[in-house]
Amino acid sequence: MKKIYSSFLALTACLALTAQVKFDPEIEPTFVTSEVVVPASPLITQHLFIGTVDMVECNSTYxxxxxAYPAKEWHDFIGFTPDETGNSLGWVTVNHERINTNDNIGDGGGMTSFRVMRDTANDTLIIMDQTLADGRSGKFFAVDFxxxxxETGMNCGGITSTYDGRIWTAEEWFRTSNTSIADRDTSDFTIGTGTANGQMVSNGFPGFDGETMKKYxxxxxxxxxxxxxxxxxxKQYNWGRQGFEGGTVLPDNKTVFMGEDGTPGWFTKFVADTPGDFTEGDLFVFKHDANPKWVQIDNTVFDNMLNYKREAVAAGATMFNRVEWVVYSEATGKVYFTATGRDNPGGRWAGESEDGAVHNPNTIARATAQGTHPDSGDYADYYGRVWELDPATDDLRVLIEGGPDLADGTTLGAYPDVHLTNPDGLGLITIDQKTYLLINEDLNGTSYGRVPAEVNNRTCELYMLDLDITNPTYDDLVRIAVVPTGAEITGAMGTPDGKSILLNSQHPSEENTFPYNHSLTVAITGWDQLPASVFERPNASAKEFTIYPNPASRMLYFNGMQDIAIYDASGKRIRVERQVSSIDIIDMESGVYFVRNGEGTTKRLVVQ
Amino acid sequence: MTKKFQVALALACISVILSSGFRPSVDGDFTEGIKQWSTESLQQVSTQMQWMTDAATNQNQAEMLSAFHAARRSYKRAEFILEYFHHSAIKTHINGAPLPQVEKKVADMNVLEPQGMQRIEELVYEDEPDYQEIKRLGTDFLNHLAAIEKYHQRINIYDRHVIEAIRFELVRLMTLGVTGFENPGSDSSLAETYHAFAGMQSSVEHYATEAGEKYATEIPGTFKRGKQQLKGADFDSFDRLKFLNEVINPLYQMTLDIHLITGYETFEEVNRSSEPTTYQARNIFDEELLNKSHFFKASVEDISKEQIDLGRTLFFDPALSFNNSLACATCHEPEKGFTDGLPTSASNQLGEFVDRNSPTLLNAVYSHHYFHDLRADRLESQVEFVMANPKEFNIKPYELSDKLKKSSEYVALFQTAYPGAKEPIQPHQITHAIAAYVQSLSSWNSPFDQYVHGKNPDLGEDVKRGFNLFMGKAACGTCHFAPTFAGLVPPFYDDTESEVLGVTTTNDTLNLVLDKDPGRAKNGKTPSATEFYELSFKTPTVRNIEITAPYFHNGAYPTLEEVMWFYNRGGGAGLGLDVPHQTLPPDQLGLNEQEIGDIIAFMNSLTDYKSFLERPDHLPDFEGIPELQGRKLTTN
Incomplete structure (x- = not known):
């Protein structure tokens, strides 16, 4: 019961509704009025590719x-290249976001590629044996950089072409000296030749062969x-040297949009002269207050490419706060990208602002509402946002703002399960002709309401958002996965057939038992078999205590916000949640439980 | 102007705003009252810091100091609540250590300069304060505090939050409060600890009353005792062991009892994350204080005896190195506390040595980073680095697994330890088995631990004096944090720190040469490549130090007396060497010979390794491979 000093408990019963309920640590598990069954998930989860545990086939290096060598960890982007021959489903590529030295796989981060086909019995993915042109054979292959x-490094996001599944990997974490790269050979690098110390490369770049630069x-x-x-x-030397995170190629096979994870971060467009040939074409940086909104940067001058930021500032380009992933939806014809935010960006873009780069209207409006200026140290951008660009009109708007900002007086609502914090990875899945945006959170911090007030709570979430909704609100976000401490979700994307979502669990986590205590690529299959209701919040309008289970997302929804306790079969309290309208039961093993709400109503819960 | 005089002046000026502890109203919701009171405390801190900033603008040092002290006191009164709910924001902006930090979770290197109250405190006492800088820091502080306050008004505070906040604060006060962590060299630590302690009293009493008669009686008495001990106490002579035994640990136990009796849920039932701490410990020296699974990055409950036994066998087997010259145990001998007694350890070439000193493996699992330079983040990757090192095992993971597969005995051992694996002896099983063995090497049962648990009443007086010095005047405990006495940061134990000491190349006191090993700055991790991590090394545990000589990352100091000499002189900078980013204060500690002896006696009371001397009875046979026949178990 509520903590009341007054002894007039009965008289204050109305007050008690808003106060804290105490749940008995143990209950007698016999008297239960009704039962709710959560059927076994129709989805099948597979661990496809495990860092350190799976062996990758490598070419001779150094x-x-x-x-075969143990795979790198820190899985991030997942690319998918459909197999047009029909002999398999396609090729999966997984980034490794590292800069460490490794004798055999190559220094830096890197990428692993493998080929998959569907098991006709249950649609699960089978990793195929392959023999490559260079003679390597096996299941997993280290991409030879x-x-x-x-070399490569800090392979974070990337591009899967919407036209044909061509893949680019993004080298994020902007390097400023040779001491901050893992390469053992830091002699100068010449395009098309290799390093001064004699590490040879086979592939150059038309127009830039012979250009020499520092190794970093x-x-x-x-x-x-x-x-x-x-x-x-x-390496796409004609797209500029940037701390790239993500990008997308449009179905015209000419137009590329890409973003930089920086403060400021630029939004860049490349248009190839010839479809499919990305070695020649024009490069533009976004400037919202120009007409047209794209300012060309001369990408035939290599020095401009090495100093892309200088050129962007000179163009007076629009600044974003850490652009992350970029996707294009054929269903809406729009480009979506995340800007994950940074707590106090002021000091990081004030210089560029002074030199002529411009703030986007959203930043200006936010700063004004905060009573400050974006360049000031007290401008705060805790939660980030998802942007939407119409490539036909160049109209740009915020699709959904991170938050709600708990500080601005917004009602708490169903916080935290509809609290969008630092959106980072973006993917798409089309199921039954309906396209959903997959939004991965990657917390910049735990303060200011990004997670419920807890010490060390770092839970990241994965949301689905129906793109038919023109002006989505937080209530339209459907939480489909919750990942506990440390195990950040990255790379979530849908396979083109709408059957599977692939995602990475980036860091090892106590929640996974050996050998899954490593970075994992996971496939969750069976989405096409689900009823549409799975992707919606239930109409939870019942007056009395009601549980609406979603067997696919492993969520329990309740009739409104309330306190909830879960007891095991023996009646021992194992979990308490306060003021929630839904909880996930991902880690609850199948069995019998009891769920009690704040009013003391208990239901039997059978998890299958 | 002397510091003491300034404080006196400041105290004389404090009359405008007085902070107070929480007093529950007679009716209404208790946690709602806590929220209102803590919000008001934030507003008080804000008002007082605004006052301080104004005084800095007016260059009025006396007023600036009195305002600053008032703000510190208001903050301390509500610290348990504010730290619990806003830990990361406070660490970064409000009351973090006055050291530069690397901004986390961003894709570029951004150094956040020191900010917050501890940085301000360094400046306000200067004879000629930099008022401009103080004003800038004050304004920044107010902005961040306002952001916290806005959010604080929105949170829901539940009863379990309050009790948990109290219990974390008890650990904080013992490990950071009375040790002077926040105010090195200042007399105000104990006064501030008093306010932080007193600020919790009414809250604890509230739940004690709910828990029953026993607690309703004992809690106020314990608080009274604690306040008596702290009130007006002198930093150097304060009896920290008494405070631990008579105040902190009894309260730590009683508050857990109260939490369980009142029946509120605990964070273990709520938080989906794996935390570095458990909610089982009744004493801050209980091994349960820390959640070993969190550090191991997999549940240690799932580790089988067969895996640990296999790990032990591997640990002692020189077949793990490419030329069969080194086993893990070569450099980590159980009898030497899993070290080797050498300045730097033997390499795989006779007569040659690796770059750094062998650290103890006892309790090693309780760390967020491994190696002196913090390059690995898990025990398993620690093993991988040793395998990859050209001077150590120099063997590739799959080469090692292929080699071990030549022993049918090893194949059988792996099959038993990892049943159901696709194939026996995979590289990740090797590292897992060794890590499983290493995590088993943890014990908190030294004579000092036994004393704290009431099982060893005969602790020497020198040891007791030594603990008080370690945790006080000598300031050891402000980096070697209790209870691991390593760089694992209380009270949430969510970070492992490194320090720049300015260690010399040898123990030759007449010929002091700074050791230029870059340490953390060159550990290959992106956020480490910053100048303030140059010469920075992981703070090792002091547990078992008696048997793990020589000392420091380079093993340059053979005795604890010499180590104490080094610290007593203020490290490298105190000895006159140029160590620009030294984190150890360069001040002389002023310890006399007896005090040094007492501190060493205390450290020697932390020895506890005898339950880990077991060796495998033999090494597996490699039938028909001459160079692998007759491998010997290393001996001490």
């Missing part, structure tokens, strides 16, 4: 022999890879 383009400058490019042969094709 004179070391070719062979060492011998082709001269050979990272922070978009790098095209061939997932079929597990080799890098070229």
């Amino acid at each position: 004179g070391n022999p070719a062979g 060492v011998n082709t383009v001269g 400058q050979n990272v922070n490019w978009m790098v095209e890879v061939d997932p079929r042969e597990a080799v890098a094709i070229r």
